[in-house]
Amino acid sequence: MKILVVDDFSTMRRIVKNLLRDLGFTNTHEADDGSTALPMLQTGNFDFLITDWNMPGMQGIDLLKAVRADEKLKSIPVLMVTAESKREQIIEAAQAGVNGYIVKPFTAATLSEKLDKIFERIDG
Amino acid sequence: MKLSDKDQLEQTISQTRELLEHLENDEIEDAQELIDSLARGGDEDLFVEIGKLTRRLHEALTTFHLDSRITSIAASEIPDAKDRLNYVIERTEEAANKTMDKVEHCNQLADVIAKDSQDLLGEFQKLYRRELSPGDFRQLCKRIESHLEKNKNSADDLHSQLSEVLLAQDYQDLTGQVIRQVITLVHDVEESMVNVIKMFGNIDRYQAAKGESTKAEGAEGPIVNKDKRDDVVSGQDEVDDLLSSLGF
Numbered sequence: 001m002k003i004l005v006v007d008d009f010s011t012m013r014r015i016v017k018n019l020l021r022d023l024g025f026t027n028t029h030e031a032d033d034g035s036t037a038l039p040m041l042q043t044g045n046f047d048f049l050i051t052d053w054n055m056p057g058m059q060g061i062d063l064l065k066a067v068r069a070d071e072k073l074k075s076i077p078v079l080m081v082t083a084e085s086k087r088e089q090i091i092e093a094a095q096a097g098v099n100g101y102i103v104k105p106f107t108a109a110t111l112s113e114k115l116d117k118i119f120e121r122i123d124g
Numbered sequence: 125m126k127l128s129d130k131d132q133l134e135q136t137i138s139q140t141r142e143l144l145e146h147l148e149n150d151e152i153e154d155a156q157e158l159i160d161s162l163a164r165g166g167d168e169d170l171f172v173e174i175g176k177l178t179r180r181l182h183e184a185l186t187t188f189h190l191d192s193r194i195t196s197i198a199a200s201e202i203p204d205a206k207d208r209l210n211y212v213i214e215r216t217e218e219a220a221n222k223t224m225d226k227v228e229h230c231n232q233l234a235d236v237i238a239k240d241s242q243d244l245l246g247e248f249q250k251l252y253r254r255e256l257s258p259g260d261f262r263q264l265c266k267r268i269e270s271h272l273e274k275n276k277n278s279a280d281d282l283h284s285q286l287s288e289v290l291l292a293q294d295y296q297d298l299t300g301q302v303i304r305q306v307i308t309l310v311h312d313v314e315e316s317m318v319n320v321i322k323m324f325g326n327i328d329r330y331q332a333a334k335g336e337s338t339k340a341e342g343a344e345g346p347i348v349n350k351d352k353r354d355d356v357v358s359g360q361d362e363v364d365d366l367l368s369s370l371g372f
Binding site: 009010011014015018053054059061083084085086087088089090091094101102103104106110 | 217220221224227228231343344345346347350355356357359360363366367370372
């Protein structure tokens with residue numbers, strides 16, 4: 001399982017990568033905003049995308065929309081991990097086709113639970 | 125009530141006539157009284173003028189003070205505050221990375237201890253099932269000895285790594301002080317702006333605007349006053365509820 005972690009803060013990327021490793025996902029890669037992430041996704045054969053919302057350059061919500069609009073990428077599961085907590089934003093992300101939404105600050109248990117839920121739905 | 129210039133002139137003429145009459149009639153005491161009252165009248169005007177001057181001087185001084193405060197805020201304190209806040213970002217990032225370095229190192233140590241222990245437990249099961257030859261048993265004893273030796277070193281290493289994690293938390297004190305200074309500056313800026321509004325602007329509009337809540341569009345980052353907002357979720361549970369209500 002090849003996972004791309006997108007966040008403008010390197011510390012947050014590192015936290016997510018560490019948590020993912022504890023959950024058994026070791027093939028993780030990083031990008032610091034949507035515009036760096038998109039070309040990586042297009043050429044990198046990623047299986048999963050975890051992205052922040054609020055980033056300079058291309059924001060997470062626009063990355064999600066770009067992924068869903070791309071014929072090759074549109075079925076890739078996307079988990080949003082973000083401090084954005086307005087109801088209208090969560091609804092916007094849901095309408096744009098997000099597979100899971102985690103608000104920061106979050107716990108390892110929450111990340112594990114949301115990943116399980118997404119995989120369950122994909123496999124089932 | 126203020127007398128008009130014409131009234132003032134008429135009053136002065138009548139008072140002068142009165143004074144002349146008193147003097148011509150040798151009424152010295154009455155004349156003196158009249159002069160005193162005229163003089164007092166003059167004092168009052170003088171006091172009013174001095175009062176006006178004092179107020180103008182005070183306003184001029186306040187404006188001057190305001191100007192120098194704003195100048196210093198714009199010229200040095202705001203750029204300084206930006207440096208201070210960048211310092212906070214650097215220190216917190218440094219502390220986070222340092223802590224994660226140590227934690228990753230500790231995790232590796234813990235993983236090795238867990239794996240070695242697991243292997244040895246397997247060997248022990250063989251021992252209980254009497255599946256070990258005397259040679260295997262000697263090997264097992266050696267492995268246990270080296271495992272204990274390694275564990276002791278790992279425990280020492282863990283202890284020193286964790287002490288460094290503890291020390292890395294000193295950023296909280298340092299950044300806390302810096303942030304407090306910036307909060308004071310923000311407060312001063314607010315005060316100066318209110319002064320400017322009081323002197324040159326519309327204080328009523330300011331008071332009205334104070335009551336309004338500003339609604340930010342788009343990404344806002346962490347919401348610090350969640351209890352005062354009704355458009356945000358309070359935590360993951362509310363996110364999950366909202367998403368499930370949408371059919372997720």
